Amino acid sequence: MRRIVLLFLATLATVVLLFGYRTSTSSTMPSTVAVAAPAAAAAPSTGTPSAGTPSTGTPAAGTTASTRWGPVQVQLTVAGKKITAVDVVQYPNGNGRDQEINSYAIPTLVQETLSAQSANIDMVSGATVTSDGYLTSLQSALDKAGIA
Amino acid sequence: MGMPVSLALRGRHADDTAAWEQVLAELRHVDAVFSTYRPESVISRLGRGEITEDECPPEVHEVLALARRAERASGGAFSAWRDGALDPSGVVKGWAVERAAAPLSALADTDFCLSAGGDMVCRGLEQPWRIGIEDPHDHTRVLATLDVRVGAVATSGTSRRGQHIADARTGRPPTAVASVTVVAGRLTWADIDATAAYAQGADAAAWLGHRVGRTGLVVWADGSTTTVGGTAP
Numbered sequence: 018m019r020r021i022v023l024l025f026l027a028t029l030a031t032v033v034l035l036f037g038y039r040t041s042t043s044s045t046m047p048s049t050v051a052v053a054a055p056a057a058a059a060a061p062s063t064g065t066p067s068a069g070t071p072s073t074g075t076p077a078a079g080t081t082a083s084t085r086w087g088p089v090q091v092q093l094t095v096a097g098k099k100i101t102a103v104d105v106v107q108y109p110n111g112n113g114r115d116q117e118i119n120s121y122a123i124p125t126l127v128q129e130t131l132s133a134q135s136a137n138i139d140m141v142s143g144a145t146v147t148s149d150g151y152l153t154s155l156q157s158a159l160d161k162a163g164i165a
Numbered sequence: 166m167g168m169p170v171s172l173a174l175r176g177r178h179a180d181d182t183a184a185w186e187q188v189l190a191e192l193r194h195v196d197a198v199f200s201t202y203r204p205e206s207v208i209s210r211l212g213r214g215e216i217t218e219d220e221c222p223p224e225v226h227e228v229l230a231l232a233r234r235a236e237r238a239s240g241g242a243f244s245a246w247r248d249g250a251l252d253p254s255g256v257v258k259g260w261a262v263e264r265a266a267a268p269l270s271a272l273a274d275t276d277f278c279l280s281a282g283g284d285m286v287c288r289g290l291e292q293p294w295r296i297g298i299e300d301p302h303d304h305t306r307v308l309a310t311l312d313v314r315v316g317a318v319a320t321s322g323t324s325r326r327g328q329h330i331a332d333a334r335t336g337r338p339p340t341a342v343a344s345v346t347v348v349a350g351r352l353t354w355a356d357i358d359a360t361a362a363y364a365q366g367a368d369a370a371a372w373l374g375h376r377v378g379r380t381g382l383v384v385w386a387d388g389s390t391t392t393v394g395g396t397a398p
Contacts, residue, residue, distance in 0.1 A: 122380060123311060124298055126382075126390060127308065127309060138310060139278055140278050140280045
């Protein structure tokens with residue numbers, strides 16, 4: 018059993034459409050283990066900036082360190098004598114662990130642009146869709162197909 | 166201006182409408198707190214200086230901290246403070262949908278894909294969700310596909326709302342890039358990075374390539390593409 022649900026989240030008013038339909042998908046236990054999602058890129062900020070203003074402090078790129086997977090460089094943001102942020106600005110791009118992290122979902126270009134149905138797609142990612150744009154969008158077509 | 170939200174469920178609790186109601190309740194709550202279109206929202210009152218950040222609920226602190234990190238990480242191209250006005254919308258959307266998906270994560274033996282305006286949180290344990298990346302030059306076509314088990318996908322571009330993203334350093338919209346799609350573990354960062362990369366125009370792919378744990382696709386204004394994170398063919 019599978020269901021597609023839609024909502025137009027206007028600022029306040031909402032319209033909810035509920036569609037249910039059957040597919041051949043079984044409801045058995047998952048047979049594979051998920052690839053772990055990578056953590057966020059950088060250490061959390063410890064700064065205490067005031068309201069309505071951008072972060073203060075001067076970012077300074079650190080020296081590039083060699084690791085077994087390749088070069089890593091971090092950027093420190095310092096306000097006064099306090100480190101307010103640590104961001105990773107360069108990370109290895111060769112083989113090794115970074116590939117494990119990155120290769121779990123890499124977009125594959127289709128040879129010739131496909132329609133959604135022929136590509137067997139569940140959802141469509143596109144630039145911010147509004148209710149106007151949605152009506153003619155691929156996602157709309159997929160959701161309607163779910164009613165059948 | 167509305168935003169369509171689509172949910173696909175499969176597995177044991179595919180009919181669980183209670184979880185969906187929780188998703189909607191969370192989205193409405195976030196909308197009430199962060200909407201810049203509502204003069205009475207917390208974020209509007211903060212922007213007018215009627216309240217201080219200390220008086221705001223914890224989620225406002227969280228979002229503003231994210232906005233500051235995004236601004237730093239993008240070298241200032243991404244900013245929630247434009248012309249002195251506070252508008253963290255670029256941070257809120259992905260963050261809100263990620264939060265709203267929490268009740269779905271609690272459903273045992275159930276896969277879900279929750280999409281809000283083209284940005285989505287996926288869990289496909291039994292089988293991955295197949296996501297299509299829309300062609301920014303032809304919305305009826307898909308340019309690329311990817312299979313996502315656990316993760317998030319977000320796309321930024323101008324294709325539907327016109328030029329709504331500008332480089333905060335210049336105030337001008339980028340012209341070299343048509344859309345940026347980012348795949349990450351969390352939608353909060355997929356969304357932020359898609360917007361931040363897009364704002365950097367011609368530097369979009371190079372910048373995204375240095376972000377840890379991200380893959381993606383940059384579609385340029387001339388229709389060519391750059392895949393980020395994959396090994397070169």
